[in-house]
Amino acid sequence: MIQSIDRAAKVLNLLQGARHLGISDLAAAMELPPSTVHGIVKALQAHKLVAQERIGNRYVLGPALVKLSSVYLDTLDVRARAIRWMHDLSRETGFASRLGVELFGDVLVIHHDGRPDGSEQMPETGASIPSHASAIGKVLLAFNSEHADDVFANPLRELTGYTITDAQELADDFMSVRKNLIAYENEEAVIGESSIAAPVCDSTGDVVAAVAIVIPSNETPVDEATLTRLIETARNISRDLGTPSWPPTPN
Amino acid sequence: MIQSIDRAAKVLNLLQGARHLGISDLAAAMELPPSTVHGIVKALQAHKLVAQERIGNRYVLGPALVKLSSVYLDTLDVRARAIRWMHDLSRETGFASRLGVELFGDVLVIHHDGRPDGSEQMPETGASIPSHASAIGKVLLAFNSEHADDVFANPLRELTGYTITDAQELADDFMSVRKNLIAYENEEAVIGESSIAAPVCDSTGDVVAAVAIVIPSNETPVDEATLTRLIETARNISRDLGTPSWPPTPN
DNA sequence: AATTGCATTCGACAATGTCGAATGAACCCC
DNA sequence: GGGGTTCATTCGACATTGTCGAATGCAATT
The missing domain is CATH 1.10.10.10 (Winged helix-like DNA-binding domain superfamily/Winged helix DNA-binding domain)
Incomplete structure (x- = not known):
């Protein structure tokens, strides 16, 4: 070095x-x-x-x-493919959507599509959220044991009263994420905000990102159709990227 | 070094x-x-x-x-102040707006507010445009002779058939920019797209950025009220930043 | 299976970055 | 308004550190 x-x-x-x-x-x-x-x-x-x-x-x-960051984002295949599908997802469900990847144990938001209602939108691209307190993070950890080990190596920081700080509880959560291809998070990072995420795979079959919809807590729970629509979006992006297998297998 | x-x-x-x-x-x-x-x-x-x-x-x-880029953007006072005013500007005029600063002789877009019509918006933050072919660039150069010298030191690259490549012609353009606080650009960077920009000053009184509206060429020219609205936006941002003098003086 | 075009590793050398002391500038308090 | 303090900044000698060339390893291509 x-x-x-x-x-x-x-x-x-x-x-x-x-x-x-x-x-x-x-x-x-x-x-x-x-x-x-x-x-x-x-x-x-x-x-x-x-x-x-x-x-x-x-x-x-x-x-x-x-400028460097902007070029990085442009080179990302996942992002380029995801943008269209996410826009459709947000338009049809009425929820903002996010695409995130792992960065040093946190989730880095690499694309954001706002709610279609024309409200003033803060650009969230570039934001980073502790993995254990976000739906995207739970997906990335559930499908990548290496990242998961990194996170379990340190105590889980409490962000709100609902943040999961118990390692075992989080690990249990991962089981259902792997089984159902869906991770939930309810006010675990920000009060008043919940999110639901699904895995995105690239051509090597690995889970490299996750898409999420962000839901104001007073609109939870969402209906079954929205969940299906989210997983569909994740699969469409993955297919665009040429994933050899769906559903993805934990790594 | x-x-x-x-x-x-x-x-x-x-x-x-x-x-x-x-x-x-x-x-x-x-x-x-x-x-x-x-x-x-x-x-x-x-x-x-x-x-x-x-x-x-x-x-x-x-x-x-x-992440670094995102933190940089968050630390920028100009940007924080500009966001609200630009949103109002876009909503009232119907045009997309941009905020830009100088970077190595080019204009770097540090904020973008899309047209309010709900069309699919590509995030333009991070894009960079040669100064001599953009309205924002013309403002920054007209009010900062140091940057202007840098740009005049090299031949002006032609981007479209309308790009100004003659140094004298560009210098003449700057005179009217300084006088009217408005710079124009008509399809000089991208065919079908024009823009108009006004200067933004910080608390030292220097021009540190410029706001622009982006206009599809078939909607030019814009009415007087829109121009006034643009300059007003620039002045509002500058005032928020605590500029000691308005209009700004060339440096 | 052999060859080519890469990325990567390793160790010796000296060019390079590092450090401490000295200088300069700005600010604050008396 | 002046002295003192707190910084950033400059400079040059030293030895630590990065550099380079050669050797190795890996993989794709024929």
Whole structure:
């Protein structure tokens, strides 16, 4: 592992968590001399991966990340295929839909299609949610034991009073996810919001993503037709990607 | 400048341009031995800034960029303030709106509010457009001579038959932008699409962004009220940011 | 089965990044 | 308004670290 690149990435991660940091904040957090951190930050700044605040001398993440991220999203086959099916899903069910993948134990939302009712929509793409508190996460974990082990390695953080923090309870949940191809989450991450997710497979047959619909809690439970429609959407995306087997097998 | 970080950033840029590249492609492009590039790529991969394709052994940009980008966007004061005003603008005028900043001589779109007619919307946030062929770019250049010099240093690339490729003609255009606080662009970047932009200032009084409305060419020209509404939006955002002076002064 | 075109591993060398001390700038408090 | 404090920033010597070339391994293609 190249030391300075590793340190540069750590700088980006720290800025991701803290938004605005000075050189000495970073130096303290990384336990390095300020001059060393300064060199790293200046190298990142030259590529606009970080930027200096206009007033004050703290540093923030830079605009180049937006372009990189946008190109990443465009290269993702799953996303390209999912967009059409998700739009149909949202239009027909009336619920917002999300597509998520795993990132360092959390769920990263890589596409979002809003409710068709024209309400003001916050862009949710890029948001990340702890896996154990999201329907998408439960699907990804239930079908990938490697990711699941990572999550079980640490205590499950409580986000709301309904978050599942007991490992055994979560593991039991996975059994039914594998059996029914559906994961539920009821106000486990955000009060007032529930979600339901289904697995998406790529051409290797592995579960690489999950689609979900997001439901205001006062509209739960949803009818059987909506559930069928969600699984259908997941299967359509998977088929587009050339999955060799459906339903998917746990890995 | 730290060499290995510089090289790592170059790797990200190459992947941004080419989507999928193998180690030897990267090595050739950077004129470095493959083993050197391999080390760099593996360091980036450990942080998921790049990822390896599931089939084949080429590399692509990684998911961590999405989260970083999303945090960057959230930290941007301009964007946070602009979102509400832009939504109102789009709803009242019926046109899609964009917010853009400068990035390496191009315009980077940092927010997009779709047409209110419910048509399927491609997310445009993250897109980048050559400054000289966009209304947003013309605003940013007209009010920032440093950026303008950068752009004039290279020949102006022709994107459509209507792109302004003559430096003098573009400079003349800037005069009226500074005077009227409005820049126009008619099919200069994309056939069938025109746009109109106005400057946004921050608390230092500098023009740091521009808002635009995007107009299908068959709906041009737009009426006077729409233009006024656009400038008003720009002023409202600027006022929210605490600009000390309006109209802005060229820098 | 042999060959080609890759990615990947390894170890020696020296170029490179690192660190500590010195400088400079900005801010705050008295 | 001046002295003090807290930062970011610059600089140069040192040795740690990244770099490179050669060797290996893997897989696809013929």
